[in-house]
Amino acid sequence: MTYTQPASFTTRPTLEGTFGMTASTHWLATASAQAVLERGGNAFDAAVASAFVLHVVEPHLNGPGGDMTGVFATAANPSEPIVLMGQGPAPAAATREHYLSEGLELVPGSGALAAAVPAAVDAWFLLLRDHGTWELGDVLHFAIGYARNGHPIVGRVGATISAVADLFNEHWPTSAALWMPEGKAPAAGEMIKNEAYAAVLDRLVAAGAPDATREERIDAARREWSEGFVAQAAVAFTAQPHRHSSGTDHAGVMSLEDFAGCQATYEPATTFEFRGHTIAKTGAWGQGPALLQTLAILAGYDDEHLDPSTALGAHTILEAQKLAIADREAYYGDADVPLDYLLSEEYSAQRRALITDRASAEFRPGTVPGREPFIPPLRTEYTAPALAGVGAMAG
Template identity: 60%
Template sequence: MVASTHWVASAAAHGILERGGNAFDAVVAGGFVLHVVEPHLNGPGGDLVGLFATADAPREAKVLVGQGPAPAGADIAHFRAEGLDLVPGAGGLAAAVPGAVDAWLLLLRDHGSMELSDVLAPVIQIARDGAPLLPTTVATIARVADLFREHWPTSAELWLPDGALPSAGDLHRNPRYADVLEDLIAHADGHATREERIDAARTAWATGPVARAAATFLATPHRHSSGTDHAAVIRVSDFTAFRASYEDSVVAQFRGHTIAKAGTWTQGPALLAALRILEPLDDELLDPSTGAGAHTIVEALKLALADRDAHFGDGTDVTPLLADEYIDSRRAEIGERAAREWRPGRPTRHSRAAPPLRQAGTAADAAGTGEPTVQTTGETRGDTCHIDVVDRWGNLVSVTPSGGWLQSSPTIPELGFCLGTRLQMTWLDPDAAAALTPGRRPRTTLSPTLAFDVDGGRMALGTPGGDQQDQWQLPFLLRVLVGGYEPQEAIDAPTLHTTALIDSFWPREWDPAGVVVEDRIGDDVIDELVARGHDVLRDGPWRLGRLSAVGVRPDGVRLWGAANPRGMQGYAIGR
């Protein structure tokens, strides 16, 4: 079973399963296809976070680390010397070391069964023959067209053929990216074992033409979201020094279910904190379809996300943030009315605060910036993608790839893609938990989930959405684990999220009591939220969330899949 945010990626992954590949072969094929079919949402120059459990250890969740660190030259002093008080939201200076491609190859080497050439064959074909442009891709290109024409001519060459805006449905071809993949395969040829062949491709990525072209091209100053020109600091040595890796997951119990997330270099533990805050409350307070439930869920999220913003960062110990006494103290802070203050807790006496808050709407927008699916204004933006796979042997994997969007930084002409801007999630404040530090991972919003039921069922899930990723997963989990919904019902149900958080994306704003809702959640729910003091923004009937999920029923035999209908491009397929 495969479910993802794009039907072509799901079909390609399922084709690998039909040919005898396992879940890891399939998810890698689907992941590379996402580079081509959702280029405004992810790219080879970006990053990913994955969670997986193998058939041999079906209830042990491992983390696939595809988040590269800050380059050696990316320190606070350099950015300050460039006249910046925030890391820009677009431009090569904000690039972390790309981690996605090496992570996909690592996963394929260690847990897949097929040759790299076979897994990449459908990707290369799609890149050469073309994929139909989505309406959202075209809308993204339109938003940054002037930036491309005036400042990023290599991006204009790729995305504005003959200088004109393409139309939805037009076939977009990327032969240069196909060449990159074929070069990786060529470097793999001639080695004795499958593992050695994949490692040769990884070495070629980290030390060969990709690294050299990216470092050389981005060393030329170019326009950033700040409205000023800067050279990137990433070098070939930064590519060479990075290798993707694995980590243990962070887990929490929720009403007998085990929920697994990545660590505090992601926002994942915020979902665990919110679940633990909500766990002992009455079931009606865990129902997002009621006014009281929506209020309680939003207030729990605001507390968990305040702790994310104040305390999460690469190396932060999550244990104090999930301790019973601390969670109890946070639950006690939920009142009958919407809180309008930023309220991080102090899990230890050495806890550090985040930088000053910027009120939402006080900073100007800039072309090319922002991952969130929905801004505080309700404006829809590009963001991220997601893919889940489970196979007949019981291997289960969930991956959220992102970064390297076509609008992130100028297209590297030899490669057909750009680098990402994940460093915008760091602070130019050495005392911040997520301070910009060379060699350290920026805190990312990418946040897939694995869940293990008390009765033996297992599932993988996730969604695009920037700061909303765990917010949209929470109502899904509550509806499935508490409300008894089928997964597809839970994905289809109207949802909501809070904007009362410090935005992870430039210009890092905060909206004290904002709540965005799909208006089909009902006037009674919306009226109660308003009465309780929330600033509610109605955002249409089918706008929030792009979840997908797959799972294994408790009997260990039957599989299920579910995909998002919003946008009419998510797709679940299996047999």
């Protein structure tokens, strides 16, 4: 394979400022965050406001039914990065035995049986409670406005809706009613509303008593989410059999107890010192430490090997990433993971020695004393037992 030198010109400008800086994947979320800063809110107020606007304007990328993890440090304690853990667990009844009893050898890619307990909203509320300064209603004002009054949809949203239009029409009529109100996917620039979500956010804001403290009002909204009308509606809706990406219909198994037992938490970040910088990631319950392992391997090279705009740099970085990701597959998970050893110089030197001037196509997890690496099975094709003879799912 030949190497293509990247162009030096880029359309991405260098952004600078003296008051504050915000960035997101959608201009309305960015503008909302900047407005918070300019009206006296702090960075956490701005981040939460932006996050909920993204729920409205980029529903194909994230939403209230998802999860989130955040890594941050505060001005009061900048040397100790913190992880905000808003990754929900699988429902208690989402067992191997249940999926096999449903005729499924793999977890479907979509549908209620694919879903973890949603923790994103609780995580954002927790962050706002502990580190923000604004009232919940003021922070959610932007998202509520765009949801109720509408916003011009971006083309990528319309394309995503179009790709699942048949599924919505045949199996998800409530989604079709929301996203295809005229029977077709909206085109770029069309105004679209999500008045149901605006009403949900209004009810969460109203959950707090006027005479309570700011923190108590936010906690009331968290309880309404995890124990009140949101949890009740979600559990009831997903309990009805519906089409999954397997091409078969199944009921979800998420319960009210799953919702009530899922709360966002904080934990110390996993860190690695690289070229005078502290890089912070989640623990090994996520894939974040794979980047730290990559850096630990690359730490033994000179700068010439670390320039991704050169063939040598791209090769070295990619080979280090392959080794780190192999370890991710073999050792990461919820159980005790030997991160201290995986990030040690001794182990990193062993991994570094495997990098030659030729790219490797092998899966090469390392050897950790006292541990047996998990070697994931490789499927090249799959037909669900319940789909034998049925054919591929339309759409």
